[in-house]
Amino acid sequence: MSKFFRSRHSPKPTLDHSAYSSLLDPGVSVAEQPSQQCRDRASPTDYHSRSWLAVVENRASWTGERPPTRKLVKDMNGSRPSSSLELSDSDAEKEKGIIAALPYPPNVLPGGRAVATPYGTIQVFEWGPEHGEKVLLLHGISTPCLALGTLAEALVARGYRVMLFDLFGRGYSDAPADVPYDARLYTTQILLVLASSRLGGWTGDGAFHLVGYSLGGGLAVPFARYFPRMVKSVVVIAGGGLIRPGHVSWRSRMLYSRGVLPEGMLQWLIRRRLTPPAGGSGGRPVTETKMATEVVGGNGGERHKNSDASGGHGFDNAVLLASRPGHTVSAVMGWQLRHHEGFIPAFVSSIRYAPIYEQKEDWHALGQLLAERRERAGWEDTADELPGLTGGKILLVLGASDPVIVKEELIHDATAVLGEDGFEAVLLDAGHELVMSKGDEVAAVVSNFWRRSQGETDAVGE
Numbered sequence: 001m002s003k004f005f006r007s008r009h010s011p012k013p014t015l016d017h018s019a020y021s022s023l024l025d026p027g028v029s030v031a032e033q034p035s036q037q038c039r040d041r042a043s044p045t046d047y048h049s050r051s052w053l054a055v056v057e058n059r060a061s062w063t064g065e066r067p068p069t070r071k072l073v074k075d076m077n078g079s080r081p082s083s084s085l086e087l088s089d090s091d092a093e094k095e096k097g098i099i100a101a102l103p104y105p106p107n108v109l110p111g112g113r114a115v116a117t118p119y120g121t122i123q124v125f126e127w128g129p130e131h132g133e134k135v136l137l138l139h140g141i142s143t144p145c146l147a148l149g150t151l152a153e154a155l156v157a158r159g160y161r162v163m164l165f166d167l168f169g170r171g172y173s174d175a176p177a178d179v180p181y182d183a184r185l186y187t188t189q190i191l192l193v194l195a196s197s198r199l200g201g202w203t204g205d206g207a208f209h210l211v212g213y214s215l216g217g218g219l220a221v222p223f224a225r226y227f228p229r230m231v232k233s234v235v236v237i238a239g240g241g242l243i244r245p246g247h248v249s250w251r252s253r254m255l256y257s258r259g260v261l262p263e264g265m266l267q268w269l270i271r272r273r274l275t276p277p278a279g280g281s282g283g284r285p286v287t288e289t290k291m292a293t294e295v296v297g298g299n300g301g302e303r304h305k306n307s308d309a310s311g312g313h314g315f316d317n318a319v320l321l322a323s324r325p326g327h328t329v330s331a332v333m334g335w336q337l338r339h340h341e342g343f344i345p346a347f348v349s350s351i352r353y354a355p356i357y358e359q360k361e362d363w364h365a366l367g368q369l370l371a372e373r374r375e376r377a378g379w380e381d382t383a384d385e386l387p388g389l390t391g392g393k394i395l396l397v398l399g400a401s402d403p404v405i406v407k408e409e410l411i412h413d414a415t416a417v418l419g420e421d422g423f424e425a426v427l428l429d430a431g432h433e434l435v436m437s438k439g440d441e442v443a444a445v446v447s448n449f450w451r452r453s454q455g456e457t458d459a460v461g462e
C-alpha cells in the first residue's frame with residue numbers, strides 16, 4: 001500500500017474546524033512550526049519514506065492543544081461541503097464563510113468528488129451536459145486544477161462535458177510518498193480519474209478530447225501514445241515535453257540531482273526558500289516567478305523560465321476565475337505551500353522525472369500514430385479507419401509573449417518529431433497565463449479545431 005502526504009485542509013469526512021481557520025492566518029507555516037512528530041524524526045532522509053497522514057490531519061493548530069473535532073460532510077454528487085448536525089446554524093454559516101474565503105475553496109467548481117485510490121485521494125470536478133462531447137483537462141506542475149476553471153467554464157458554455165482534477169501533491173489531492181512522479185504515475189492517475197465517473201463513455205474508442213496545459217501538455221502526449229484509441233484528440237496549451245535541456249542551469253541540475261543533498265534537507269531548503277516570512281515583508285504571497293529559480297535556476301531573465309512555476313509577473317497575478325477576482329495564482333501558491341505537506345516532494349520529483357524536457361521518443365511515437373490515421377483516412381473502405389486521434393493531427397496553442405515556452409523552438413522541434421502535417425499551431429496575444437486570461441478565446445480556438453478535425457463545415461469563424 002502506498003504511503004502518501006495529504007493536504008491538511010482537504011474536505012474529508014472528519015476535519016478540524018481550525019484547519020480551515022488557519023488558512024486565513026499567513027503566520028501559520030508548515031516549515032516554521034513543525035509538529036512534535038516532525039521534531040522527533042530521526043533523520044531528514046526519513047521524510048519521504050514514511051506516511052505523514054497522521055501528522056497532516058492531526059495538526060489542527062500549532063498551539064500544541066487539539067480543539068474539539070467538528071465534522072464536515074462532503075456531498076459526493078456535488079462539491080459543496082456542508083456542516084454536520086454537530087454545528088449550530090451560526091457555526092455552520094461561519095464555517096461556510098471561512099471556506100468561501102479560501103484561495104481555493106473545495107466547492108469553487110461544480111461536480112466535485114473525492115476519489116479514493118491506492119495512491120491516496122484525488123480531487124475531481126466533472127460537470128456539463130451529460131450527452132456533450134467529453135473533455136479531460138490536465139493542469140501544470142504547480143498550480144492546481146483551479147487554473148483551468150475559466151477554460152473549463154467556457155467549454156461547458158459551448159456544450160462540452162468537462163472533467164479536471166488535482167494532480168497528486170497539488171490542491172486537495174494526496175501525494176504518494178514512495179513513487180517517482182513520472183509519466184507512469186500520472187498516466188495511472190488519469191486512468192483512475194476516468195474510471196471514477198458515474199457516466200459511461202469515458203474509456204471507449206474516441207471517448208474524450210485530451211487538453212494539457214504546461215506540464216499537463218507533457219503528460220498528454222505519452223498518454224495518447226499508449227491509449228490512442230481512447231483519445232479523440234490532443235490539445236497542448238503552452239505545453240512542456242519538448243523543452244530543451246540547455247535551458248536548465250548548472251545550479252538547478254546540481255540542486256535537483258539525487259544524492260547531492262539528503263532528500264529531507266533538500267525539501268526543507270526549497271520550502272524555506274519559497275515560503276514567505278510571517279512578518280517583515282508583510283507576508284506577501286508566494287509567486288510563481290520566485291519558483292523559477294528552483295525550476296531552471298536562471299539568471300533572472302524573463303525568456304527561459306521553463307515551467308508554469310515560472311510564468312512571470314503576469315502569470316503570478318493572473319485571476320483564476322472571473323467570479324473570484326481577488327484570488328490569483330500567487331495566492332493559491334502561497335496557500336498550497338503553507339498547507340500541503342506533499343507539494344514540495346511532488347514538485348521536486350516532477351522536475352526530476354516528469355515528461356518536461358526533450359521527450360522526443362514519446363512525441364515521435366505519437367507522430368507515427370497520427371500519420372497512420374491520416375493515411376487511412378484517404379482509403380475508400382472506412383472500415384480500415386482507426387479510432388481515436390481524429391484528423392491525424394494535434395493542436396498546439398501558444399502565447400506570443402510566453403516567457404516559459406519558446407514558441408520558435410517548440411514549433412521547430414514539433415515539426416521534427418510529428419511532421420509538418422502532424423500538428424497545427426495557433427498563436428494568441430498572451431503570456432503563459434493564457435488559459436486564465438484568455439480562457440474564452442482558447443476555448444473558441446480549441447472547439448474550432450475539434451469541429452474541423454471531425455469534418456464539420458461550420459467551424460470556421462466561431
